[in-house]
Amino acid sequence: MSSARRESAAVRVLRTSIIVITMILACGPVLYGVLLSLRPFASVLNNPLDLVPGLDEISFDAYTAAIRPTSAGGYGLGSFLLNSLILGVATVIVSILVSILGAYATARIRFSGRSVGNAIIVAVYMFPGVVLAVPLFVLLSRAGLTGNLLGLVIVYVALTVPVSLYMLRNYFIALPSSIEDAALIDGCSLMGVIWRIVLPIALPGIAATAMYIFMIAWNEYLYALLFLVQARDLWTAPLGIAQLTDFDTPVTILLAGSIVVTIPVVVLFVFAQRLLISGLAAGAEK
Amino acid sequence: MANAPTVRTARGSRLSRGQRANLHGYLLSAPSYLAIAVVILVPFFAVVVFAFADFRLIDIPRLSLDTIDWTLDNVRGALSSTAFWSALSTTLLYAAFTTVGVIAGGVIVALAMRKPFRGQSVVRALFLVPYVLPVIAAATIWRTMLNPQYGIVNAFGTQVLGWSSPIAFLTTKSAQIGGLTIPVALIVVILFEIWKSAPFTFLFVTARLQNVPAELEDAAAIDGANAGQRLAHIVLPQLRTVVMVLVLLRFIWSFQNFNDIYLLTQGAGGTEVMAVKVFKELTVRADVGSAAAYGLWMTAILLVFGVLWALANRRKEAM
Numbered sequence: 001m002s003s004a005r006r007e008s009a010a011v012r013v014l015r016t017s018i019i020v021i022t023m024i025l026a027c028g029p030v031l032y033g034v035l036l037s038l039r040p041f042a043s044v045l046n047n048p049l050d051l052v053p054g055l056d057e058i059s060f061d062a063y064t065a066a067i068r069p070t071s072a073g074g075y076g077l078g079s080f081l082l083n084s085l086i087l088g089v090a091t092v093i094v095s096i097l098v099s100i101l102g103a104y105a106t107a108r109i110r111f112s113g114r115s116v117g118n119a120i121i122v123a124v125y126m127f128p129g130v131v132l133a134v135p136l137f138v139l140l141s142r143a144g145l146t147g148n149l150l151g152l153v154i155v156y157v158a159l160t161v162p163v164s165l166y167m168l169r170n171y172f173i174a175l176p177s178s179i180e181d182a183a184l185i186d187g188c189s190l191m192g193v194i195w196r197i198v199l200p201i202a203l204p205g206i207a208a209t210a211m212y213i214f215m216i217a218w219n220e221y222l223y224a225l226l227f228l229v230q231a232r233d234l235w236t237a238p239l240g241i242a243q244l245t246d247f248d249t250p251v252t253i254l255l256a257g258s259i260v261v262t263i264p265v266v267v268l269f270v271f272a273q274r275l276l277i278s279g280l281a282a283g284a285e286k
Numbered sequence: 287m288a289n290a291p292t293v294r295t296a297r298g299s300r301l302s303r304g305q306r307a308n309l310h311g312y313l314l315s316a317p318s319y320l321a322i323a324v325v326i327l328v329p330f331f332a333v334v335v336f337a338f339a340d341f342r343l344i345d346i347p348r349l350s351l352d353t354i355d356w357t358l359d360n361v362r363g364a365l366s367s368t369a370f371w372s373a374l375s376t377t378l379l380y381a382a383f384t385t386v387g388v389i390a391g392g393v394i395v396a397l398a399m400r401k402p403f404r405g406q407s408v409v410r411a412l413f414l415v416p417y418v419l420p421v422i423a424a425a426t427i428w429r430t431m432l433n434p435q436y437g438i439v440n441a442f443g444t445q446v447l448g449w450s451s452p453i454a455f456l457t458t459k460s461a462q463i464g465g466l467t468i469p470v471a472l473i474v475v476i477l478f479e480i481w482k483s484a485p486f487t488f489l490f491v492t493a494r495l496q497n498v499p500a501e502l503e504d505a506a507a508i509d510g511a512n513a514g515q516r517l518a519h520i521v522l523p524q525l526r527t528v529v530m531v532l533v534l535l536r537f538i539w540s541f542q543n544f545n546d547i548y549l550l551t552q553g554a555g556g557t558e559v560m561a562v563k564v565f566k567e568l569t570v571r572a573d574v575g576s577a578a579a580y581g582l583w584m585t586a587i588l589l590v591f592g593v594l595w596a597l598a599n600r601r602k603e604a605m
Contacts, residue, residue, distance in 0.1 A: 048441035102318030128542035131581035135332035258423035
């Protein structure tokens with residue numbers, strides 16, 4: 001920062017207060033949720049304003065009760081989390097495999113009709129999910145694919161392919177193609193080039209895209225609600241918590257569940273913040 | 287490229303380079319397009335068909351193209367129902383206010399965070415918490431905060447601010463405050479969306495700000511421009527394109543938002559936006575045809591904004 005630009009005291013105060021207020025707004029509610037989840041439900045009811053739990057009050061009972069299976073008197077969140085994990089991982093693997101090939105083709109190969117494909121992808125990205133949900137629900141229940149995880153994986157893959165294609169394509173375009181050209185001239189096959197050269201170089205971009213897709217699948221609620229609401233065993237974590245909300249479940253249980261659902265996302269994010277941000281930026285700025 | 291001379295590859299293929307590029311291009315992108323076609327384009331055509339069909343959920347097992355009862359009732363019925371128009375105006379209000387709020391919030395915070403300071407990267411990561419938080423967790427926490435019995439907002443209001451009674455924020459359609467009618471629940475879902483999505487704008491604006499050359503501002507500062515002038519004449523004009531794209535994208539996303547509203551209010555308290563209406567036509571009224579018709583109108587309206595977005599984007603690329 002050059003000495004020519006010294007900020008006045010007023011600007012500094014304004015800047016600092018914006019940062020502090022944003023910090024409180026961004027983290028306050030989450031902190032509130034965490035603190036409440038550690039207190040017994042009766043004490044939350046009696047003293048809503050008493051935020052910090054007393055040392056003797058703190059308990060993780062809400063967490064154990066939330067996660068334990070219903071057969072053991074819990075709320076079955078553990079199996080909901082497992083369903084979400086299976087869905088998320090399956091979606092990421094299929095979606096990434098499919099879109100690496102497609103993104104490489106649209107980024108590197110000059111084939112006729114590729115700009116039409118790009119336009120379709122952008123258009124599809126903007127179609128309202130709820131409008132597609134109507135026919136998808138009808139067609140997949142006609143095909144007997146509602147009420148199981150496979151149907152949901154198919155939907156999630158298709159919903160995430162446009163996004164990951166878009167992110168990966170922009171990432172590939174930004175990479176230099178000279179090494180690939182050299183390898184092609186030396187007689188390496190196209191799949192060989194993608195496997196041996198593009199993948200290693202593009203790994204950070206692919207990892208960022210994969211995490212983004214995992215978060216989409218992990219958070220998804222509408223299709224899970226439509227497809228799985230009758231099959232309690234298959235509820236995903238968001239669906240499970242939302243359904244429990246309607247059953248008068250104690251709020252401490254719901255909050256504990258919410259925190260548990262958040263933890264994998266936070267872990268992913270902390271590990272790869274920079275990767276994710278650069279990936280997101282790559283997805284937006286061409 | 288198309289009229290490139292035929293080349294013999296090491297494997298002796300006789301395809302021209304252009305043909306070979308076409309073949310490879312199609313083969314590699316086929317899975318992507320297949321996925322999109324099967325689960326997005328086909329259903330989209332199905333939505334058009336259903337919108338013109340007398341078709342309810344119980345008819346699904348007998349569904350086939352030649353048993354469809356064609357009708358214009360769904361499409362007409364949507365337009366003549368007051369619920370459609372109230373859902374549309376709610377959606378437009380919701381989309382407009384969240385767009386403005388999300389972008390204003392993101393830009394202001396990004397500008398405040400521009401100057402490096404100790405711990406900046408930690409603070410920046412913490413700002414992203416509402417965006418990264420799964421929507422179910424965010425909605426559960428907000429519902430708890432606003433709960434009339436044990437929520438902190440109502441507890442604070444009644445015990446400290448002296449409210450006569452707690453407010454059911456998520457189910458109250460409107461309240462009179464100082465002679466003004468305030469749509470309470472709608473404001474709550476708008477604030478929720480701003481809180482959740484402003485970090486996204488913040489990310490993009492921050493990325494753009496890092497590319498604003500420092501020399502320009504330094505030169506202006508030496509020439510005597512104060513902080514406000516530098517902001518208005520140098521920094522903000524550089525943000526114009528990214529903000530314009532974000533405005534349209536955000537509007538389109540907000541316009542079709544279902545999760546955030548449904549998880550907070552389930553459409554109660556005057557928050558029944560188009561997406562919630564489509565969902566309820568399908569699940570509560572079990573009327574596939576009507577849901578499809580609502581969805582079709584919704585898509586048509588969105589398409590107008592999509593075209594605007596494409597035009598804005600094209601102009602950006604041309605520059």
